[in-house]
Amino acid sequence: MIRRQFLLTLALALALPVTARAEPPLSVVATTGMIADAVRQVGGDQVEVRALMGPGVDPHAYRQTRSDIVAMTRADLVLWHGLYLEAQMEDFFADLGRAREVVAVAERIDRDRLRAHDDYADKFDPHVWMAPELWREVVVAVRDTLSDQRPESAEAFAANTEAHLAELDRLHEYSRQVLSGVPPERRVLVTAHDAFGYFGAEYGFEVLGIQGISTQSEAGLNRIRELVDTLVERRVTAVFVESSVSDRSIRALIEGAEARDHEVRVGGELHSDAMGQPGSYEGTYVGMIDHNVTVIAGALGAEVPERGMDGKLSAGF
Incomplete structure (x- = not known):
């Protein structure tokens, strides 16, 4: 009896389709x-x-x-x-x-x-x-x-x-389109460190970073004075902070320009070396660039969609 049950179980098992084990991710x-x-x-x-x-x-x-x-x-x-x-x-x-x-x-x-x-x-x-x-x-x-x-x-x-x-x-085409709306004389992007060089070359902006391409480089007083001179002489009205870099140097620029009777404001916070919060649109590469492009273009005088390329940005402009 036991042997017959064993043979029946074995026959049923052999009759079942064999499923390949899925490879783990x-x-x-x-x-x-x-x-x-x-x-x-x-x-x-x-x-x-x-x-x-x-x-x-x-x-x-x-x-x-x-x-x-x-x-x-x-x-x-x-x-x-x-x-x-x-x-x-x-x-x-x-x-x-x-x-x-x-x-x-x-x-x-x-x-x-x-x-x-x-x-x-x-x-x-x-x-x-x-x-x-x-x-x-x-x-x-x-x-x-x-x-x-x-x-x-x-x-x-x-x-x-x-x-x-x-x-x-599609993201590149959106970027090209909205950034072209910034008046040529206002295409000056001032940020905490020199992270936007490829952006500037691609879309026709002069990029001025307080620090060099690494945040480990020093932002000396001479560099601050040079940039304050540029802000005043060229009537630049907006500078940008970065989510992964202290805003201390940017605040020094604003205060330096104010001391010379020229008002400069923070145009917005850009994602330079890191994306936004996980699970958010800005926490994707496309959302990160959409955010940066929309913030820069809007702050420097272009007409931009209220919530970016596809209406997904978490804040309006």
Whole structure:
């Protein structure tokens, strides 16, 4: 009796269809929110991604924590920006790369498209996300890296990438359109540090940062005086603070201009080295750039949609 029941159970089991066990999502750790967003857009439900640096975090000064090290050593793949953005972590990534797949995605950009800087010999401005046309190359680098890790999903990654690149094209066109509404004489963008060079080159703005391309550079009194002179002489009326940089130097500019009877206001807070809050529209790459473009254009005299490109911004203008 027992043997007959066993044989019946075995026969039923063999008759059931065999279901292939689904492969678990690829575990990815990314340094910045911008890279993590690209991974989500390209990888879809086939990736699980963690960003080390959240809103308001300065990547130039960031050092890996103990929990970061644990997460990266357990991940299938670690993606970092490169171009000296994560300056304090470069030695760590060199060591980690001996045991894990570690890729600096922005290093894949053609050097001819990168912006050199006098303050840093043989290094480039890392803030490539400020121009959607340039950020496309990072998205493609993410696609290629994920496809190398999981070749069987390469077709899905390619389709997701094409959809996201189309969205970036639309973002670029929106940016070009609204920023063209800023009167030419007012296309001067003054910020806490020199993070908007690619933005300026793409959309025809003169960009003046108090600090250099790294927030680790010093903002001396001479630089403050030079910029106050510029604000007064060129009648610049708006300057911008950054979500990941102290506003102390910007306030010094405003006070310096006020002492010379020239009124300057804060035109808004820009997302320079980090995106907005997770789960918010501004916490995506598209939302971050939409926010920056809409704030800059509106503050400098252009007509802008009240809530940005698709009406998704959390605050109106």
